[in-house]
Amino acid sequence: MADSDRGAQLAASCASCHRPDGRDDGIPPVVGVDQESLASALLAYKSGQRESQIMHAVATSLSDDEIAIVTRYLAAQGKNGKQP
């Protein structure tokens, strides 16, 4: 339960730019994407392997543990069809 609360609170930051209904209005969706793809994207932004000024700042603010928690939460949201 605590893990899911933590996931919800971390995912709240994502919702400032990424639509929770999976729509793409210019920024790619993060809901409905599997956990592994999300986590490897965040890790690539964190290392600088993938370039984005904003996503680099977001990813470096997350520990690897937090990346695991938030991506697990987002992937589960997609499956449940729920909106964060």
Next chain:
Amino acid sequence: MKCWTRRQFAYAAGGATCLAALRPRMARGEAKARVVVVGGGVGGATVARYLALSTGTLDVTLVEPKSRYTTCFFSNLYLAGLRSFESLTHGYEALRERHGITVVHDSAVAIDPAGKTVRLKGGKHLPYDRLVVAPGIAFDYAAIEGYDAAAAEVMPHAWMAGSQTKLLKSQLQGMADGGVFVIVAPPNPFRCPPGPYERASMAAYYFKQHKPRAKILILDAKDSFFEQDLFQDAWTRHYPGMIEWLPAQFTGGVKAVDVKGRSIKTASDSHKATVANIIPPQKAGQLAQDAGLADQSGWCPVDPATFESTLHEGIHLVGDAISAGEMPKSAFATSSQAKACAFAIAAALTGSERFPPRLFNTCFTYLAADDAVSDAINFKLADGTIKIADIAISKVEESTEVRRQAVRHAQGWYAAFTHDVFG
């Protein structure tokens, strides 16, 4: 006091005391705890929405006099002719219907912190267990002689979106080619640090197409401004010779306006304006001033972890009205504070686990229709305040494609962000 999770509590001896303290109403089997949120802008609406999303156990009431909210952010695009006014305007239907928030269209006129009630203009008293005040900004009209609310109907500030934004747009449309548009930029701190300069850029974008002989003069209260190198580079590339910026060290600052004579007086000179946009010095919104939530700085001091007022217990504040350390007064920063505040209130009233707040800011700024820049800032709590942990800003030498991509991201951001605020 340590915040206990429900699970921890179940195994703890003497936990009943802790439960009674943390969850007073629920523990006694009484009605839901009540949170009243005053102000339906980005801060208030986001706190209300995230309280409703994160707990099903709170009674959330949002008080806002207007039935529709027009965003200040992206309003410069309306001035440029790049967005409609309607596209910047949002209602409260989703907050009411999808999230179960009670939306009351009235004004809060007084707060009784001891009795824990808010009095509305319509006469009603709303009792609360926690109150959130998100009053936005007020103008310090006394700072510029001759400028007040009545003068703003002739020389608009257009710094609170709505009829003021429409007024400024109609004046720019009515201006003859060869006219001078004067923008008076405020001292720090103020709402939207890149805003006055984005406004100059967007007015220039409009003039370039419709009134190519027009000039823009920025009379600044400061000697430098946010993203100055990016703006000045863009002005040279897109609008050569059109925009002149005068820092306070050259003019001595704006002292007075003559509304009838359409002139603006600095310490050293007088400038005629065909159209004038006066953005006055700012302070926390009026309700915060009246309720004793602001200090001598004019802004509201808060605990940076919970956004609870340090002057009145049980009252939280978010957004442009607060002293938030190194966080800028922006919609994004406000939303970030509002989520942290909602989670802190949920933890205090329901006993849910509290995590450290995550505070972040991104601003997209337009320089031309296909040229935008952005910044990304992480914040940390340190020394009892909010400090910048990490900052990245667009650079002058970026490619055209990077700038075009920032425009696409900006559009996507507006759609997602306003959905995140208003549901």
